[in-house]
Amino acid sequence: MSNVIEARGLKRYYHRGSETVKALDGVDLSIRAGEMVSILGPSGSGKTTLINLLSCLDAPTEGSLIVDGRSVAGLSEDDLVEVRRGLFGFVFQQFALLPTLTVAENVELPLMFLEKRVDPAATREILATVGLADRANHLPRELSGGQMQRVAIARGLIANPKILIADEPTGNLDSATGRAIIDLFKRLAAEQGLAIILTTHNAAFGYEADRVITLRDGKVLKEEMPERQPRIASILRSSSGEKSSFPSAPTFCSTC
Amino acid sequence: MTTQTRKDPYVIRRYLTLAIKNLRRRPVRTGLTVAGVGLAVTVAVSLGGFMLGYSGAIDKSIDMLGFQVMIMAKGCPYEAATMMLKGGTGLLYLPADTYDKVRNDPDIESITPIFIGVAQKQGSSIRDDAGSNFSIITGIDVAGYREMKPWLGFKKGAGYNHGRWFSVGSRDEVVLGFEAAEYEQRKVGDTFYASIAPAGKPDPVMHEFKVVGVLDRTGTQDDGTVFMPIDVAREYFGRPDQLTILGIKLKQFTAFKMREFESRWLKLPEVQVVGLQQVKNTLIGLVSTAQTMIAAVAAIAIIVALIGVINTILMSVHERTSEIGIMKALGARRGAIFELIWIETVIICLAGGVAGSAAAIVGSGVVERAIKAIADLGVSGSVVRITPAVITYAVVGAVVLGFFSGLYPAWRASSMRPVEAIRREI
Numbered sequence: 001m002s003n004v005i006e007a008r009g010l011k012r013y014y015h016r017g018s019e020t021v022k023a024l025d026g027v028d029l030s031i032r033a034g035e036m037v038s039i040l041g042p043s044g045s046g047k048t049t050l051i052n053l054l055s056c057l058d059a060p061t062e063g064s065l066i067v068d069g070r071s072v073a074g075l076s077e078d079d080l081v082e083v084r085r086g087l088f089g090f091v092f093q094q095f096a097l098l099p100t101l102t103v104a105e106n107v108e109l110p111l112m113f114l115e116k117r118v119d120p121a122a123t124r125e126i127l128a129t130v131g132l133a134d135r136a137n138h139l140p141r142e143l144s145g146g147q148m149q150r151v152a153i154a155r156g157l158i159a160n161p162k163i164l165i166a167d168e169p170t171g172n173l174d175s176a177t178g179r180a181i182i183d184l185f186k187r188l189a190a191e192q193g194l195a196i197i198l199t200t201h202n203a204a205f206g207y208e209a210d211r212v213i214t215l216r217d218g219k220v221l222k223e224e225m226p227e228r229q230p231r232i233a234s235i236l237r238s239s240s241g242e243k244s245s246f247p248s249a250p251t252f253c254s255t256c
Numbered sequence: 257m258t259t260q261t262r263k264d265p266y267v268i269r270r271y272l273t274l275a276i277k278n279l280r281r282r283p284v285r286t287g288l289t290v291a292g293v294g295l296a297v298t299v300a301v302s303l304g305g306f307m308l309g310y311s312g313a314i315d316k317s318i319d320m321l322g323f324q325v326m327i328m329a330k331g332c333p334y335e336a337a338t339m340m341l342k343g344g345t346g347l348l349y350l351p352a353d354t355y356d357k358v359r360n361d362p363d364i365e366s367i368t369p370i371f372i373g374v375a376q377k378q379g380s381s382i383r384d385d386a387g388s389n390f391s392i393i394t395g396i397d398v399a400g401y402r403e404m405k406p407w408l409g410f411k412k413g414a415g416y417n418h419g420r421w422f423s424v425g426s427r428d429e430v431v432l433g434f435e436a437a438e439y440e441q442r443k444v445g446d447t448f449y450a451s452i453a454p455a456g457k458p459d460p461v462m463h464e465f466k467v468v469g470v471l472d473r474t475g476t477q478d479d480g481t482v483f484m485p486i487d488v489a490r491e492y493f494g495r496p497d498q499l500t501i502l503g504i505k506l507k508q509f510t511a512f513k514m515r516e517f518e519s520r521w522l523k524l525p526e527v528q529v530v531g532l533q534q535v536k537n538t539l540i541g542l543v544s545t546a547q548t549m550i551a552a553v554a555a556i557a558i559i560v561a562l563i564g565v566i567n568t569i570l571m572s573v574h575e576r577t578s579e580i581g582i583m584k585a586l587g588a589r590r591g592a593i594f595e596l597i598w599i600e601t602v603i604i605c606l607a608g609g610v611a612g613s614a615a616a617i618v619g620s621g622v623v624e625r626a627i628k629a630i631a632d633l634g635v636s637g638s639v640v641r642i643t644p645a646v647i648t649y650a651v652v653g654a655v656v657l658g659f660f661s662g663l664y665p666a667w668r669a670s671s672m673r674p675v676e677a678i679r680r681e682i
Contacts (some may be wrong), residue, residue, distance in 0.1 A: 096582040155586070
């Protein structure tokens with residue numbers, strides 16, 4: 001499979017008064033389609049800065065970044081949004097659902113901004129994928145944390161992105177629910193060929209990924225491919241970039 | 257999935273739905289902001305309705321006088337004007353021979369002498385409330401008066417049929433205006449009592465008249481008037497050689513002709529020539545100060561409402577900073593966020609415009625009564641006229657207000673960098 005993201009010498013510096021903060025200081029990495037990559041590291045190690053750059057939410061201070069075959073380093077905010085549109089799906093730690101919209105409306109929200117017509121059947125299918133087919137007309141406040149996070153995942157998937165960015169997706173969930181979310185990610189990566197980049201403090205969840213990148217002080221400390229995850233080898237060997245249909249619905253408990 | 261443009265009605269509908277749901281998130285705050293805009297619009301609509309209605313009421317009152325020029329005793333032109341337009345008690349008189357001097361002026365098409373007096377009602381009528389204890393008695397030359405006001409007709413119906421003007425030489429017949437008859441509860445054939453104090457004599461004399469006709473409603477001062485033959489009125493009021501006014505219709509009513517006519521008759525020592533355009537200008541001038549003050553209040557209300565709207569939307573944007581960042585991450589362009597916030601602002605102002613206009617329509621009667629209670633406007637009839645045009649201007653104005661007040665909050669929201677907005681904790 002081809003690289004959907006390729007970063008070389010990626011740097012992101014901030015200025016705090018006269019001090020220069022090196023949030024990211026020369027990171028090289030590449031992400032392939034269908035690959036699930038987790039980024040580990042302590043607070044302040046540069047995890048969020050890295051995924052902000054990889055997802056084109058922010059621009060690097062220095063270095064080259066090629067996303068889906070397009071060089072994005074040096075692009076303006078308006079240009080970055082054009083790169084982002086439809087290419088990325090996002091899942092955030094706080095779920096970030098709009099409280100006044102129903103589950104279905106939240107899921108369909110990206111389509112509005114992408115100026116695409118809603119297909120109710122697709123919404124139903126994707127809600128079934130995350131195990132929330134019967135919650136389409138509920139409001140977020142009527143859901144548990146795990147359910148809200150699954151709505152956020154459905155929202156991240158509705159526009160058929162190539163890359164799903166998940167920033168601490170299990171941070172607000174109990175371990176059982178977090179485990180279910182990670183399992184869902186694994187299935188999405190395997191069955192849809194979706195590249196998934198997630199940050200987490202939970203090393204156990206992190207090591208469920210195909211590849212684990214550990215950051216410290218803005219640099220890659222180590223990069224590992226967990227032995228018990230042989231799937232990455234088959235992905236790397238695969239030459240097909242075709243997406244399959246949505247993965248089969250996972251089994252969630254009634255509250256997660 | 258089909259790609260649409262932001263101008264597609266489907267996409268616009270979705271933006272509208274999202275905007276409305278956002279506004280419903282804080283119903284009290286949104287409601288108060290709408291109320292603020294509504295209040296400003298109510299004031300503006302009421303003011304617009306008053307300006308329009310008052311001008312129209314003056315025009316109508318002047319038209320319904322039937323003449324364009326009045327010759328009357330020297331005095332305050334405003335009092336003179338209001339006396340003719342609305343009725344009044346500050347009466348001045350001119351010599352009766354003025355009529356003979358003026359009547360043959362070559363520019364006059366028609367002329368009618370009018371005598372106005374005030375009769376006491378105490379003990380003489382069915383109603384005796386303190387608010388209206390006198391009757392305006394107008395002595396007219398029937399032929400000349402009818403020529404000036406050909407639209408005058410008699411009320412029909414049970415108790416009112418067979419109404420007519422006075423018989424030749426009658427001394428005890430009156431014709432009542434519509435409201436005068438209603439107020440006195442008199443019909444054709446009833447008796448009307450008037451207590452009239454002749455000039456120079458302290459004690460009033462009670463007179464008994466037969467009502468021979470009740471006029472249809474005209475919407476003018478005629479409605480509240482009691483008509484009798486001019487000679488009878490002059491005699492009972494003890495002013496056999498005096499007139500109150502000469503109503504004149506000129507063959508050509510132009511500014512030039514008016515000036516010519518005026519200069520010709522101003523030579524008479526005791527009279528003033530008042531053109532009704534001048535009357536109109538006088539009346540409008542008298543209320544223009546009040547209108548300016550109300551307009552200033554309306555302008556302040558609009559500015560306050562505008563600040564309120566900006567404040568509300570800015571607070572809403574601030575509270576939703578993280579959400580806006582998420583929307584941008586999800587693919588919303590700067591323009592999409594701008595439009596969303598702008599739509600919310602316009603919805604608030606549109607709702608305020610509609611609610612304010614509705615309030616102005618519902619409350620127009622109260623406003624009219626309040627205005628008339630506060631100021632003597634010098635005209636009869638309705639002075640507040642809220643037309644579809646006034647409402648349209650108000651609602652469009654409110655939407656324009658929304659357009660402008662939404663600019664800054666929308667720009668602020670659209671300029672947020674997603675990476676910073678997402679992380680913002682509110």
